[in-house]
Amino acid sequence: MLPEGWEATTLGKIMDFRNGLNFSKSDSKNLIKVVGVSDFSLGNVLSRADSLKETYVDQFKDDDLLIENDFLFVRSNGNKSLIGRCLYFPYVPEPISFSGFTIRGRLKGCSISANYIFQIVAGEYFRKHINLSGSGTNISNLSQEILSNTPLILPPLPEQKKIAAILSTWDRAIEGTEKLLANSQQQKKALMQQLLTGKKRLPGFTGEWEKHRLCDCCHVVMGSSPKSEFYNETGEGLPLLQGNADIKNRLSCPRIFTSEITKECQLGDILLSVRAPVGTVSIALHHACIGRGISSIRVKKGNSQEFAYQYFLSIEDRWERLAQGSTFEAVNGDDIKKLTILLPSFPEQKAIAAVLTTADEEITALESDLSRLRQEKKALMQQLLTGKIRVAV
Structure with a gap:
C-alpha cells in the first residue's frame, strides 16, 4: 500500500536514457573530456573534471555532452559488481562526454528532485535490483530497458526535496569522515617511513641502528x-x-x-x-x-x-x-x-611502536565512525524512501 500522496512509477517514465559514445582520436582541435568506467571509483558525485581523460574528436553535438543533474550508469565491465553503479553531475564545469561503456540518464521534467533520485540510484538496493533483473543472476550488460523498467515510488516534490536534504546531511558527514580517515592513514604511512628507518628519531634516543x-x-x-x-x-x-x-x-x-x-x-x-x-x-x-x-x-x-x-x-x-x-x-x-x-635499542623500539600504535587507534576509531554513519544512513533510507517515516514539509 502506497503512502498517502505517493505515486508508483518507473525510472523510464521520469528519465530518458542514451548509451555512451565510442570516440576515436582525431587531429582536430575539438578537445573534450570523457567520463569512463574508471572514473566511477571517485565516488558517486562528480563536480570536478580535473582527473578525466581528454581526447580530440572530429565533431560532437550538444546531446553528446553532459548537463547539470545528469546521471551516468556503468553499462558493461569485466567486474560485474560495478555494473549499475551511478555517477551524478550536480554541476558540469566544462564540455564533458561519456564513454561507450556507460548509459546517460536525464530527467524529463522539473517536477522531480534530482537529489532525491540520486539518493535512490546511488544506493546499494538499486544496484542489486538491476543486477538481478530478469534472470535472477548478475547481468553482464545493463540495458536501457532494464533501467526503464526499474520500479520506484515518488512522494510529492516538496517531500522529495526534504528527504534528499536529510540524507545529504549524512552524505556530508560520511564524506568528511572519509577525508579524516584518508589523512590519518597517510600520516601513519609517513610516520612509518620516518620512524622505522631511523630517518627521524624520537626525542632522547641516539646511537646507531x-x-x-x-x-x-x-x-x-x-x-x-x-x-x-x-x-x-x-x-x-x-x-x-x-x-x-x-x-x-x-x-x-x-x-x-x-x-x-x-x-x-x-x-x-x-x-x-x-x-x-x-x-x-x-x-x-x-x-x-x-x-x-x-x-x-x-x-x-x-x-x-x-x-x-x-x-x-x-x-x-x-x-x-x-x-x-x-x-x-x-x-x-x-x-x-x-x-x-x-x-634500534629495545627502549627505542618500544617508543616507536607506541607512537605508531596510537596512530592505529585513531584510524580504527575513524573506521568505526564511518561504519556507524553508513549504517545509520542505510537505516534512514529504508524508512524515508519507502514512506514508513514521513517528513514534515
Missing part, C-alpha cells in the same frame, strides 16, 4: 596444512588458520578446527600471508594450527613484538618481488628468514 637477519631476532614458523579429514566444527583440537580467509580486520578469525596439529602459532604472534595475496599482516588472537598459507613470527628476547608488527606492516607491498610460482604467488621460509631489518 644495527642490521640483522630476521632469523637472528625472530622465531619464524612456516605453516603446514593438516589433512582435510581431520577438519571439524565441533571444537576438537585447535582452530585452523589456513590463509587470508581466516583473517578479519587484521585479526585471526578461524572458521573451522582440526584434530591433526601440524604447525602452531601462539596468542599475539604476527601472522604473515605467504600465499596470494602475499605479505598481508595480522595478529593471532588464538593459539591455533597454521596451514601452508600462513607464517607466524615472534621476536626473540630483547626485541619488541609491537615494533616487529609495525615493521611488517610497512613492507606489506614489497613482497610481490619475492613471490614465486605461476599459478599463485608465494614466498618460502628462506625468503622470510633472510630478510634484513634495521633495529
Whole structure:
C-alpha cells in the first residue's frame, strides 16, 4: 500500500536514457573530456573534471555532452559488481562526454528532485535490483530497458526535496569522515617511513641502528596444512588458520578446527600471508594450527613484538618481488628468514611502536565512525524512501 500522496512509477517514465559514445582520436582541435568506467571509483558525485581523460574528436553535438543533474550508469565491465553503479553531475564545469561503456540518464521534467533520485540510484538496493533483473543472476550488460523498467515510488516534490536534504546531511558527514580517515592513514604511512628507518628519531634516543637477519631476532614458523579429514566444527583440537580467509580486520578469525596439529602459532604472534595475496599482516588472537598459507613470527628476547608488527606492516607491498610460482604467488621460509631489518635499542623500539600504535587507534576509531554513519544512513533510507517515516514539509 502506497503512502498517502505517493505515486508508483518507473525510472523510464521520469528519465530518458542514451548509451555512451565510442570516440576515436582525431587531429582536430575539438578537445573534450570523457567520463569512463574508471572514473566511477571517485565516488558517486562528480563536480570536478580535473582527473578525466581528454581526447580530440572530429565533431560532437550538444546531446553528446553532459548537463547539470545528469546521471551516468556503468553499462558493461569485466567486474560485474560495478555494473549499475551511478555517477551524478550536480554541476558540469566544462564540455564533458561519456564513454561507450556507460548509459546517460536525464530527467524529463522539473517536477522531480534530482537529489532525491540520486539518493535512490546511488544506493546499494538499486544496484542489486538491476543486477538481478530478469534472470535472477548478475547481468553482464545493463540495458536501457532494464533501467526503464526499474520500479520506484515518488512522494510529492516538496517531500522529495526534504528527504534528499536529510540524507545529504549524512552524505556530508560520511564524506568528511572519509577525508579524516584518508589523512590519518597517510600520516601513519609517513610516520612509518620516518620512524622505522631511523630517518627521524624520537626525542632522547641516539646511537646507531644495527642490521640483522630476521632469523637472528625472530622465531619464524612456516605453516603446514593438516589433512582435510581431520577438519571439524565441533571444537576438537585447535582452530585452523589456513590463509587470508581466516583473517578479519587484521585479526585471526578461524572458521573451522582440526584434530591433526601440524604447525602452531601462539596468542599475539604476527601472522604473515605467504600465499596470494602475499605479505598481508595480522595478529593471532588464538593459539591455533597454521596451514601452508600462513607464517607466524615472534621476536626473540630483547626485541619488541609491537615494533616487529609495525615493521611488517610497512613492507606489506614489497613482497610481490619475492613471490614465486605461476599459478599463485608465494614466498618460502628462506625468503622470510633472510630478510634484513634495521633495529634500534629495545627502549627505542618500544617508543616507536607506541607512537605508531596510537596512530592505529585513531584510524580504527575513524573506521568505526564511518561504519556507524553508513549504517545509520542505510537505516534512514529504508524508512524515508519507502514512506514508513514521513517528513514534515
